[in-house]
Amino acid sequence: MGSKHILSNYLLIGLTSAIMLSFTSVTLKGQTRSSNDIKLITVKGGAFEMGCTAEQGNCEDDEKPVHTVKLGDFQMSKYEITNQQYANFMNDIGAESNGSYNGANYMDTNDKDCQIKYVDGQFVPVDGKKNFPVVEVTWHGAKAFCEHYGGRLPTEAEWEFAARGGKNSTATRYAGSNNIADVAWYSGNSGGSAHQVGTKSPNELGIYDMTGNVWEWCSDWHDTEYYASSTQNNPQGSSSGTFRILRGGSWFFKAEHCRATNRAISLPDHSYNGNGFRFVKPL
Ligand SMILES: [Ca+2]
Ligand SMILES: [Ca+2]
Ligand SMILES: [Ca+2]
Numbered sequence: 001m002g003s004k005h006i007l008s009n010y011l012l013i014g015l016t017s018a019i020m021l022s023f024t025s026v027t028l029k030g031q032t033r034s035s036n037d038i039k040l041i042t043v044k045g046g047a048f049e050m051g052c053t054a055e056q057g058n059c060e061d062d063e064k065p066v067h068t069v070k071l072g073d074f075q076m077s078k079y080e081i082t083n084q085q086y087a088n089f090m091n092d093i094g095a096e097s098n099g100s101y102n103g104a105n106y107m108d109t110n111d112k113d114c115q116i117k118y119v120d121g122q123f124v125p126v127d128g129k130k131n132f133p134v135v136e137v138t139w140h141g142a143k144a145f146c147e148h149y150g151g152r153l154p155t156e157a158e159w160e161f162a163a164r165g166g167k168n169s170t171a172t173r174y175a176g177s178n179n180i181a182d183v184a185w186y187s188g189n190s191g192g193s194a195h196q197v198g199t200k201s202p203n204e205l206g207i208y209d210m211t212g213n214v215w216e217w218c219s220d221w222h223d224t225e226y227y228a229s230s231t232q233n234n235p236q237g238s239s240s241g242t243f244r245i246l247r248g249g250s251w252f253f254k255a256e257h258c259r260a261t262n263r264a265i266s267l268p269d270h271s272y273n274g275n276g277f278r279f280v281k282p283l
Helices: 006-026 083-093 137-146 156-163
Strands: 027-028 031-034 038-043 046-050 068-069 074-077 117-121 122-125 215-219 242-246 263-266 275-277 280-282
Touching: 038 156, 038 242, 046 156, 046 242, 068 156, 074 156, 083 122, 083 137, 137 215, 137 275, 156 215
Parallel strands: 215 275
Antiparallel strands: 027 031, 031 038, 038 074, 046 068, 074 280, 117 122, 215 242, 242 263
């Protein structure tokens, strides 16, 4: 953010990375595939009403007041990031066997619920779990993954705009439907675990599992009062805080917790078996 390519040597670096990017991205039928097989959907920007709009029903205080937010265009991963993609990342950077890197905890590989194991010097998904959403990943690890592949975590505003269907929004309580079972794995149908990504119906933008399956880390700090003072253009969340935002609910949670505007929080170093993330690439 905010990098200014003023000097000619910086321009050269910019050109080099543009050329490298051209080798790592291909476009298929309007859908871009970034490196590490991250499939991207273009989300056209616009203005929307963020927070507790009528179709959401009973909201919590931190979802109020409803306020107008304007966003530019961006790309978002079609699916939650998977165990295979996260294992590739941990191998690419040479993370420690306990899931740390440069002293930061990126993944809780010692947790029995972690679906990536360290075997013979490599991170590998547990058998049968490569296309399941990565879990037991910290906010620090999720952020580092996104940056490693030329992107970033979504802001909370981008996440909510995309979950609502962006400019194609049909104003549903969940991402793509008022009937949660159509679009999500949640407590009522999950059977007590996450499911392979992309196995329910997508939302209006063709993005899968924004409701349920796993919670998704956003870049923002949580602040209960933030919506009352949010900037209108591309809000980045509170400038400081203790907890980071998670969105969308998970396989473990009831429908009311999976609403498109619900906000949840966790310490950025913590990891759980229902917390994962999604990738955003600026345009
Ligand atoms: Ca999700
Ligand atoms: Ca909440
Ligand atoms: Ca854990």
